[in-house]
Amino acid sequence: MLSTTPSGEISPAVASLGALALGTVSFWGYFHRFETHMYAFTYFYTFLAAYIGLAIGLCKGYSYSIPSSAATSTSVALAFLVGAFGNCLIYRLFLNPLNKFPGPYPARISNLWLSAQLGNSDGYYWLQEQHKKYGKFLRIGSNDISIIDPAAMEPAYGNKSRVSKAIWYDNDYPLTSMHTSRDKGLHDRRRRVWAPAFSEKALRDYETEIQKFNEKLIKQIGKHKGEPVNVTKWFNLFSFDAMGLLAFGRDYGMLDKGEKPHELEMLDEGMQPLAYRFPSWFFRMLTQIPGLGEGYNKFVKFCVSELTWRIKHADQAKRDSDIMGWLLKAYKDVPHPENDSMLQADARLIIVAGSDTTAATFTYLFYHLASDPEQVRKLREELEPICLGDWQEKDIRGCNHLNGCINEALRLHPPVPSGVNRLTPPEGMKVGETWIPGNVTFITPQYVMGRDEYIYASANSFIPERWYSQEDKVKHKDAFAPFSMGPFGCIGKNLALMELRTLTSRLVLNFDLKLAPQEDGMRLMRKTKDHFTVDLGDLEVVFTERT
Numbered sequence: 001m002l003s004t005t006p007s008g009e010i011s012p013a014v015a016s017l018g019a020l021a022l023g024t025v026s027f028w029g030y031f032h033r034f035e036t037h038m039y040a041f042t043y044f045y046t047f048l049a050a051y052i053g054l055a056i057g058l059c060k061g062y063s064y065s066i067p068s069s070a071a072t073s074t075s076v077a078l079a080f081l082v083g084a085f086g087n088c089l090i091y092r093l094f095l096n097p098l099n100k101f102p103g104p105y106p107a108r109i110s111n112l113w114l115s116a117q118l119g120n121s122d123g124y125y126w127l128q129e130q131h132k133k134y135g136k137f138l139r140i141g142s143n144d145i146s147i148i149d150p151a152a153m154e155p156a157y158g159n160k161s162r163v164s165k166a167i168w169y170d171n172d173y174p175l176t177s178m179h180t181s182r183d184k185g186l187h188d189r190r191r192r193v194w195a196p197a198f199s200e201k202a203l204r205d206y207e208t209e210i211q212k213f214n215e216k217l218i219k220q221i222g223k224h225k226g227e228p229v230n231v232t233k234w235f236n237l238f239s240f241d242a243m244g245l246l247a248f249g250r251d252y253g254m255l256d257k258g259e260k261p262h263e264l265e266m267l268d269e270g271m272q273p274l275a276y277r278f279p280s281w282f283f284r285m286l287t288q289i290p291g292l293g294e295g296y297n298k299f300v301k302f303c304v305s306e307l308t309w310r311i312k313h314a315d316q317a318k319r320d321s322d323i324m325g326w327l328l329k330a331y332k333d334v335p336h337p338e339n340d341s342m343l344q345a346d347a348r349l350i351i352v353a354g355s356d357t358t359a360a361t362f363t364y365l366f367y368h369l370a371s372d373p374e375q376v377r378k379l380r381e382e383l384e385p386i387c388l389g390d391w392q393e394k395d396i397r398g399c400n401h402l403n404g405c406i407n408e409a410l411r412l413h414p415p416v417p418s419g420v421n422r423l424t425p426p427e428g429m430k431v432g433e434t435w436i437p438g439n440v441t442f443i444t445p446q447y448v449m450g451r452d453e454y455i456y457a458s459a460n461s462f463i464p465e466r467w468y469s470q471e472d473k474v475k476h477k478d479a480f481a482p483f484s485m486g487p488f489g490c491i492g493k494n495l496a497l498m499e500l501r502t503l504t505s506r507l508v509l510n511f512d513l514k515l516a517p518q519e520d521g522m523r524l525m526r527k528t529k530d531h532f533t534v535d536l537g538d539l540e541v542v543f544t545e546r547t
């Protein structure tokens with residue numbers, strides 16, 4: 001029997017105690033045990049409905065007056081919240097096994113604290129500073145750590161790894177792409193659909209197109225006639241144009257127009273919410289609130305429209321065997337593949353994965369080449385005897401200095417600088433001598449690792465030779481993974497390297513280059529935003545045609 005007041009009402013103290021107990025049970029029995037990030041709105045509405053339902057029930061069923069029903073319902077609701085959040089707080093502050101990892105104290109309370117630190121979209125710098133302070137293992141969230149120990153690479157990304165993708169990949173659910181698929185079986189099946197699009201044969205086809213874009217960019221740069229070239233912009237145009245054609249058989253003509261179109265702005269706008277590393281429940285709520293996720297939603301719509309265009313104009317597409325063409329082979333018997341949410345998500349994946357990343361590598365690489373004429377001299381010495389007549393990428397694939405320069409750009413400025421989110425297996429994971437509990441989210445930020453003296457000698461210097469003749473300057477080779485590794489690693493790595501090798505060679509063979517007057521690279525270094533991939537600050541280089 002419920003204890004009642006003299007007026008026959010349930011004692012508010014007893015009701016609140018019951019709600020406190022219910023909150024406690026709901027935390028330990030449910031919220032603590034299961035992934036709950038997908039249902040934030042559902043919880044919110046259920047809670048609201050229960051609150052209103054209780055208030056109405058007390059009035060109708062127990063003849064409460066309106067004020068006392070409101071007071072009792074409110075105290076019950078608050079007590080429930082205190083039970084659920086109070087226990088959550090106790091767990092996070094005192095009982096979480098992750099508390100043995102060093103890091104800023106508030107990080108253990110909520111991931112929103114981390115988001116508040118990333119207002120400048122400079123997650124990679126923030127992580128570097130914190131790792132300097134706290135060491136190889138850094139607590140960054142209530143269930144999150146960052147690791148820069150090279151011993152983490154094999155258990156995290158090796159082929160035998162039992163690590164899976166973390167809840168971050170559910171941010172876009174139900175728009176699940178191959179990349180955001182957390183189900184290993186599904187990812188595996190999808191990867192088999194994608195694989196032919198990146199086979200040696202497919203890449204040979206793409207190379208012909210890439211060489212045409214190389215030619216266009218060289219012409220456009222030549223037109224500047226020694227005036228500063230904003231390479232951030234031009235490499236963006238190049239990589240977006242190349243990706244449009246390779247992905248959808250569509251020539252955006254950006255290199256011809258020389259303009260940064262609206263689509264490019266949308267990509268950065270669409271990626272920006274990722275800069276703050278919001279907890280997934282919060283991110284999902286944010287992008288569902290009308291108006292708030294506008295840039296993000298616009299970009300998603302743009303990608304779907306590109307996919308629809310590709311399917312409707314299959315016969316007009318410039319190429320028969322573009323990447324989407326390969327994926328569509330799996331949809332032969334599907335009447336409207338453009339409505340398939342995974343294909344829509346994959347369309348977006350190609351655009352994001354294939355354009356921003358290569359543009360960033362080019363821009364940083366040319367920052368270093370324009371700052372150091374000796375690198376350009378060495379590249380020419382290596383390339384000139386090979387790049388005669390109709391040379392192809394396969395002819396320069398083994399060029400040590402060229403590959404060394406590209407590796408250095410990727411090491412010092414990885415295009416996915418803060419790393420990818422992974423979840424330790426339920427039984428936990430050993431990194432060297434350190435045990436990490438099960439179901440913990442972790443990242444291995446490539447930017448921080450790339451500049452760590454424990455991993456590389458003279459870590460902050462651009463030394464291409466460390467990759468072929470000064471190997472002692474790479475102390476832990478396994479730490480270098482700008483394309484990630486293992487079954488979830490970058491499927492476009494060889495395509496990216498093809499673009500990087502061919503265009504870089506052509507540019508250094510065609511032009512002398514130096515940083516523009518007044519250019520010190522600080523806009524590129526300081527204004528670049530880390531939003532999973534990067535939104536680059538400007539860089540100006542002067543190219544002078546070689547005679």
Ligand code: HEM
Binds near residue numbers: 191353354415416420
């Ligand atoms: C320098 C250029 C590039 C870098 C540094 C890079 C880096 C990466 C990284 C780190 C991942 C893993 C992401 C994660 O696990 O969350 C990835 C995945 C991926 N990349 Fe790249 N990428 C580059 C270029 C490309 C290109 C040109 C394409 C072509 C479309 C591409 C397509 C993909 C795809 C489809 C995935 C998802 C793979 C999967 O989930 O199985 N990437 N890339």
